[in-house]
Amino acid sequence: MSVPDSPPSSSAAQRAASLHGNDHQVVERRSLRDYYIILRERLWIALPVALLVSLSVGYYKAQETPMYSSVATMQFERPERVVQNEQVVDTSVRSDVDLNTYIQILTSGRLRTMVSQSLTPEEIKILQRPYLKDLAPGANPPPVGGLLGSMAPQSVRNSFLINISVTNRDPEGAALLANRYVEQFMRYLLENVGGKNEFAVDYLKTRAEELRKESEIAEGRLQDYRRKHNLVSLDNSINIISERLRTINATLTSARLSRIDLENLLGQIERMQQAGGNLLEIGYITAYGNIAALKTQLAELQNQQSLLAERYLERHPKMISVANSIDVIAAQIQNDIAQSLSDLRTQYTKVKETEASYQKEYKEAEMGQLRLGELSVEFKSLENQATVAKNNYIEILNRLNQVTTSKNLENIPVKPLDRALPAGAPFTPNIRSIIKTSIGLGLLVFAAVAIGLSFIDDRVKSAWDIEGFIGAHLLGIIPELGDVPDTEKHSLVNSNKTSPGSEAFLSVYSAVKIQSKLDFPKSVLVTSTIPGEGKTMISCNLAASFARHGKRVLIIDCDMRRPMLHRHFKLTNEVGLIAWFEAGAKIPADPFTDAALGLAKVDENLYLLRSGGRSKSPTELLENPVFGQFIEAMKQHFDLIVVDSPPMGAVTDSLLISERTDEIIYVCRFNRAYRKHIRLYIKQLRESKNELLGIVLNGLSPRRIEYYSNYRYYRSYKKYYGSQS
Structure with missing residues (x-):
């Protein structure tokens, strides 16, 4: 058997009392078990x-472009000697400052430029390979600067090692770039450390600079001569002119042949027109357009038309229709013939113009070839210089x-340790x-949605809703009686059956x-608040419970708009409160023995007073003082009077009835009525100076009873009684 809730503690009682007198916002405090529920x-x-x-986030992340990572390792020399000669530069790594300096050099734009400039065309094709399948038709692949990916140098703790990690869309490209960064970093050190102040190096650099300027001046004169005379190179220009002459000659011949063919065709057409012949016999016209x-x-x-002429005269509608169609087709053929002749003449005019332009271009090419012969002597002289x-x-x-390399080889403080290899799989x-991110996000969204809905949903779901928020005692929890027939729900206690209900x-x-x-x-x-919350069922079974314990109990059906009690006890509804009131409302x-009241004994110590019919405005009876006198008079004959009233959310009859009764029991069904409405109606009932005994929570499944209340041993009931049987 379920055990009723224990009396509230003093703090809980004070909290409930505070709720009775004001409408201050109540903050719900939930435990871990509440969140689990x-x-x-x-x-x-x-x-x-x-x-x-x-799944959406996981799918989106899984569609990311695959990236590969390769790592090359460099080792710095360990400082083992003390340098006392001021003219010798010691480049070994002696502190974190030196190491950080080299790391900054590795990430500098200069080294990145050196790497991009060192790439060969074949290596660039390797780096461009992943981008080709995504290129739009006619689009160019990314430039070299956009193919280098990202590089991250990282010093290995407590060592003289630096890892150079490069990410790229191609595994071979990532390894290539990682090794190239190592090579170009060493080249940078070769060019920038030790031995730079000696005379030989300075002389060679000075002389190299002078020769570079002389070479640039000579090359500049050659380029100016080329631009002035519009030359690529002499030999190339001569080849270009010769090739151009051959091409123009072939094109000119083709244009001349086309012109002759068109002239012959036009002559044929003119002769045909003069002779009055049929132009459709000419192949060009027959093949033109839709002819x-x-x-x-x-x-x-x-x-x-020939077939129809055998059956009909010329004025017959079908003959006229066919003749009209023949005229239309013939007119279209004539229009297309005229259009074909117009297009033919236009082609002839264009061919003549093309032939003239090719003749002019051929003459210009001949003049250009003669000019190149005159420029060849001076051009070759400048090219040799x-x-x-x-x-x-x-x-x-x-x-x-x-000289520089031989001088600096002994001063380079770094050497490659491990070359980068292509990665077998993208990182x-x-x-x-x-998967981890998706699972974590899924759990977070799951908890956020569930808890968020719990704050939005204001319906009664737990004992805390009743005792903490509404501020009323929880009298008990009635389980969901889905397995019990409707005809037996209102007499569960009377039936003496051992059941959880x-x-x-x-x-x-x-x-x-x-x-x-x-x-x-x-x-x-x-x-109750709204219809369908089990108010009538609880009234019947609660009254039966008192009757079983020796109390003389009367159930009054005061739901005069929709009376139901007589149906549950299989009685008619001709007598009762309304009939008694209409008969004069005398206190018996x-x-x-009062025939108008028609009290019916439905069980031992249990009597029923029916509504006596239906009424659309029962307030005339309920507001009449005689109704209260009647309730008081019935107390002389019964120990307990249970009044079943309409729901408060539908009509105000319950407030009128509450003024005539001593105590109130409020019924609410799980996940049906809203907490704020129940709290408002209970406040109105308390203002009528009645004692609110508490709330009965109805309609919970056995599992929800275990989750939402303190009735944790509900499931053991059947097992306990089953063992006795």
Whole structure:
């Protein structure tokens, strides 16, 4: 058997009392178990949303462009010697400052430029390879600067090692760039450390600079000569002119042949027109536009006209229709013939113009070939001067590189340790990380949706809603009686069947006795917020519970707009309150013999007073003082009067009835009525100076009873009674 709630503590009582007198906002304090209940309750709402969000994010992240990472490692020399000669530069790493300086050099724009400039065309194609499939038709691949990806140098803690990590869309490209960064960093050190003040190096650099300027001047003169005379190079220009002459000659011949063909065709047409011949016999005209199709249609129509002429006269509608169609087709053929002749003449005019332009271009090319012959002597002289100056510059530059390299090799503080290798798989998208992120996001969205809905949903769901927010005692919880037929729900206690439902009503009976401060006889009003919350069922079974314990109980059906009690006890509704009121409303000395009242004994110690019909405006009876006198008179014959009233959210009858009764029991169904409405109606009932015994929570499943209340041992009831049986 379920155990009723224990009396509230002093702090809880003070909190409830504060709720009775004002409307201050109540802050709900939930435990971990409360949040677990919220998640279970909204599982099938929050779970689809969480799955949709997590799967969408996971899918979006999985569609990221695959990126590959390769790492090359450099090792710096360990400082082992003390340098005392001021003229010798020591470049070994001796502090974090030196190491950080080299790291900054690795990330500098200068080194990145050196890397991009060192790439060969074949290497650039490797880097461009991943971008080709995404390019739009006719679009150019990204430039070299956009193919380098990202590079991140990182010093290994407590060592003289630096890892150079490069990410790129191509695995070979990532390894290539990582190794190239190492190579160009060493080249930078070779060019910028030690031995730069010696005379040989300075002389070679000075001489190299002079030769570079001479080479540039010679090359500049050659380029100016080329621009002045519009030359690429002499040999190339001569080849270009020769090729141009051949091309123009072939094109000119083709244009001349086309002109001759068009002249012959036009002459044929003119002769045909002068002789009055049929132009459709000429192949060009027959193949033009839709003439062939129209010619076929015309033949078909003429054939059809011949067939119709055998049956009809010329004025027959079908003959007229066919003749009109023949005229239309013939007119279209004539229009197309005229259009074809116009197009032919236009082509002839264009061919003549093209031939004239090619003749002019051929003459210009011949003049250009003669001019190149005159320029060849001076051009070759300038080209030889530029070649000699360039060779001198390259020779002195090679000598300078040899001297500088041999001088600095012993001073380079770094050497490659491990070359970068192409990665076997992309590091992004990281499926494992995506799965973890999606799961975490899904759990977060699941909890946020479930808890968010709990703050939005204001319907009664738990014992806290009743005792904490509404500020009333929880008299008991009635389980969902879906397995019980409707004809038996209102007589569960009377049937003497051992079931969870009957035990729940007996638990409510015990709670009512504990909460009540009045002795018998007394009257109790049972009401609710909206229809369908089980108010009438609880009234019947609560009255039966008192009757089973020896109390003489009367149930009054005061829901005169929609009376239901007589149906549950299988009685008619011709007698009762309305009939008694219409008969004069005299207080009977013996109510059991009053025919207008028609008290019916429905069980041992249990009597029913029906509504006696229906009324659209029962307030005339309920506001009449005789109704209160009648209730008081019935206390002389009964220990307890249970008044079943209409729901307060529908009509105001319950407020009128509450003024005539001693105590009130409020019924609310799980997940049906809103807390703020119940709180408002209970406040109105308390203003009528009645004692509110508490609230009965109805319609919870066994699992929800375990989750939402302190009735945790509800499930053990069936097992306990089953073991006895």
